[in-house]
Amino acid sequence: MSSNEKFEREFADFLAEEDSRLAALYRKLPQMEPDSRLDGAVRAMAHRALNPQLVATPQAGSQSRRGRWLPALGAAAGVVFAAGIAFRLGPSWHGDRGETGAPANDVISIRSIDAPPPIAAPLSPAPPPAESVAAPAGAASVSAAAKLKTQAETETAKPASNAEALKKAARLDEGADNGPAAAGGLGKAEKPAAVATQPQAFPAPAAAARKRESELDAVERKQITATGAWQNLHDRDTGKPGASAAQPAPPVSDKRAATAAKPAEPQRQEELRAASPPVQNSVEATSKPVQASPHPAPGAPEQFAPPAPRTLAPTVAAPAKTDSHATDDAARDEAVGPALSGQTAQKKENEKIRSKDSNASLYPEHWLENIRVMLRDNRHDDAVRSLGEFRNTYPDYKLPDDLRDLK
Amino acid sequence: MGAEKTDEELMLAYAQGDVRAFDALYQRQRGMLYRFILRSINDRASADELFQETWSRLIASRTRYRVESKFSTWLLQIAHNLIVDSFRRARPQAGSEETETVMRELDAPESDRPEPVLSEFEQRRRLQLALEALPAEQREAFLLRVESGLGLEEIAAVTGAGHETVKSRLRYAFAKLREKLAE
Numbered sequence: 001m002s003s004n005e006k007f008e009r010e011f012a013d014f015l016a017e018e019d020s021r022l023a024a025l026y027r028k029l030p031q032m033e034p035d036s037r038l039d040g041a042v043r044a045m046a047h048r049a050l051n052p053q054l055v056a057t058p059q060a061g062s063q064s065r066r067g068r069w070l071p072a073l074g075a076a077a078g079v080v081f082a083a084g085i086a087f088r089l090g091p092s093w094h095g096d097r098g099e100t101g102a103p104a105n106d107v108i109s110i111r112s113i114d115a116p117p118p119i120a121a122p123l124s125p126a127p128p129p130a131e132s133v134a135a136p137a138g139a140a141s142v143s144a145a146a147k148l149k150t151q152a153e154t155e156t157a158k159p160a161s162n163a164e165a166l167k168k169a170a171r172l173d174e175g176a177d178n179g180p181a182a183a184g185g186l187g188k189a190e191k192p193a194a195v196a197t198q199p200q201a202f203p204a205p206a207a208a209a210r211k212r213e214s215e216l217d218a219v220e221r222k223q224i225t226a227t228g229a230w231q232n233l234h235d236r237d238t239g240k241p242g243a244s245a246a247q248p249a250p251p252v253s254d255k256r257a258a259t260a261a262k263p264a265e266p267q268r269q270e271e272l273r274a275a276s277p278p279v280q281n282s283v284e285a286t287s288k289p290v291q292a293s294p295h296p297a298p299g300a301p302e303q304f305a306p307p308a309p310r311t312l313a314p315t316v317a318a319p320a321k322t323d324s325h326a327t328d329d330a331a332r333d334e335a336v337g338p339a340l341s342g343q344t345a346q347k348k349e350n351e352k353i354r355s356k357d358s359n360a361s362l363y364p365e366h367w368l369e370n371i372r373v374m375l376r377d378n379r380h381d382d383a384v385r386s387l388g389e390f391r392n393t394y395p396d397y398k399l400p401d402d403l404r405d406l407k
Numbered sequence: 408m409g410a411e412k413t414d415e416e417l418m419l420a421y422a423q424g425d426v427r428a429f430d431a432l433y434q435r436q437r438g439m440l441y442r443f444i445l446r447s448i449n450d451r452a453s454a455d456e457l458f459q460e461t462w463s464r465l466i467a468s469r470t471r472y473r474v475e476s477k478f479s480t481w482l483l484q485i486a487h488n489l490i491v492d493s494f495r496r497a498r499p500q501a502g503s504e505e506t507e508t509v510m511r512e513l514d515a516p517e518s519d520r521p522e523p524v525l526s527e528f529e530q531r532r533r534l535q536l537a538l539e540a541l542p543a544e545q546r547e548a549f550l551l552r553v554e555s556g557l558g559l560e561e562i563a564a565v566t567g568a569g570h571e572t573v574k575s576r577l578r579y580a581f582a583k584l585r586e587k588l589a590e
Contacts (some may be wrong), residue, residue: 011581014552015559015574022584024536026553029528034441038455039433043461045430049466082530 359386364394368403375406414478422469423434433462436482443554447490447547449539457493478563483555484565487547494543530588537587545580548573552569 014020016231359367367390374383387406391395411427413422420428429491440461445454464485472481538546542565551562562573 007582007585014581015577022521022534022581022588023553025530029530031438032442032445033438034455034458038459039437042437043430044432045459046466049424049469050426052426159579216524220486227519307455326553 022208109111181404359387364397368400371406415474418469418472418478419474422430422472431477436479439479439555440482440486443550445488446538446550446554447543448493453493457486457489460489462487476564477561479555480557480561483557486565487565490543490547530542533587536583537584540587541583544568545576545583548576548581549584552577572580 010020014022138374256399359370362370367386371383371386371390374386375379384406388402391399412431414432416532417428417432421432436470441454441458442463444457445451448454448457461482465482538549541549547566548562551557551565557565559570559573562568562577563570566573
């Protein structure tokens with residue numbers, strides 16, 4: 001059989017749909033089929049041709065739902081992002097406000113005023129008689145009490161625990177006053193705000209309250225009333241326990257004592273600053289910016305303690321210097337109580353310091369308003385001195401025109 | 408229901424609105440149509456596109472369908488037209504004579520082959536390469552005959568060529584493939 005005949009026979013089989021060798025080999029090739037995606041597309045197309053709404057709606061609907069959700073999700077993400085940024089930057093904002101010396105309406109810097117007397121004792125060339133009363137063995141207990149009290153005062157951000165700490169400090173103080181043996185020979189002169197000695201040094205509480213009320217000017221009273229300190233001050237004057245025990249210093253005390261006090265000498269300030277003990281430093285470091293709630297709860301008197309400006313510490317640490325400037329209150333106290341002990345002298349000294357700080361505890365605007373009141377009351381010297389303290393406390397503050405040239 | 412009906416009945420049922428009839432019809436014809444398109448153009452992406460387009464046109468013209476010929480013939484005719492259009496849109500390719508010349512020159516003598524006896528895998532590979540090397544008309548006629556099982560008359564109906572033309576194309580295709588496999 002020739003090749004042509006063989007070809008013709010095979011081709012005839014191929015055309016006759018018989019199982020030729022070529023067709024058999026072709027069937028062994030990979031049986032390619034459309035994938036499922038293609039099948040789905042064709043079936044969807046066929047279904048959509050019969051009922052356009054049924055098949056076309058799901059795809060379009062899912063897209064439109066996705067389109068509606070996208071802006072909402074984007075807005076939510078933006079809010080979360082902004083909240084996160086605010087949360088991260090929040091503390092730094094407060095820190096910046098405190099550091100720049102801005103009005104700081106809601107930040108009160110707290111510094112212990114009980115610690116300075118024992119610190120200044122060894123530096124003072126002529127220690128007051130009150131210091132000689134203090135027993136040397138009680139120094140450790142005094143510092144412990146002062147430390148505890150200071151620690152309680154620094155925790156003003158926690159009102160609940162703060163009240164407990166203050167009560168603890170007050171109990172410790174009272175225990176030290178009433179029982180020297182229990183307190184390890186604690187000297188009374190080293191606790192200027194001790195309650196036990198207060199009735200001996202001052203006239204009747206009602207008279208003192210009336211006196212203070214008459215001396216408070218409108219601005220101070222407004223501020224104190226707003227912060228709740230007035231009630232505390234009144235409670236202390238009327239002899240209510242608890243209020244006076246933890247009250248380290250009234251925000252506004254005797255003006256005359258403040259007017260009699262003179263600013264400390266710069267050299268003395270430097271000397272005392274260099275000799276400040278580590279306890280004082282730690283208190284300052286830990287209690288520098290303390291948040292005060294805009295509506296303080298009653299019974300939290302440490303929130304109204306004077307913020308102790310920069311010039312306060314040297315002044316406190318120079319009892320001999322402040323002793324030389326007798327105030328009217330001191331004279332009155334001496335007249336009332338000729339047997340004034342060293343403890344009361346120390347208390348009087350601290351009262352002077354507090355009265356000097358009274359304006360410093362105010363906001364700068366209120367302080368300046370007080371200076372204006374002094375000028376209206378023809379207390380020019382007091383106004384000048386207070387303005388000097390203001391300049392020392394707030395060196396960067398731009399004074400108003402009416403006070404800028406006050407000499 | 409769908410399995411008992413012929414392709415034509417299913418197509419008519421789908422034209423009346425029976426979606427399940429289309430599903431059964433599609434399940435029957437999908438593999439054959441896809442392979443025919445894929446081996447005609449040798450490009451998977453284009454084959455997918457033409458496959459979908461073929462069914463799209465069938466769906467669009469469902470109401471005009473008349474049982475005058477086999478359904479597969481109608482379906483393959485749609486695919487054939489799309490394939491021809493795709494060839495026309497593509498770059499101009501070498502003609503059948505030129506292709507044969509090139510293939511002849513590229514083929515090495517049988518004596519030079521190291522393995523005269525080819526494995527079945529190699530034979531399939533050669534058949535595939537030979538199919539791709541065939542001119543489009545010959546390859547299409549061969550595929551319609553082997554893949555779709557159409558006779559000369561049906562191939563002529565699908566391709567629009569005469570009976571003798573289809574037979575000639577099939578003869579050429581058969582000869583070339585046989586030659587490639589015998590080498």
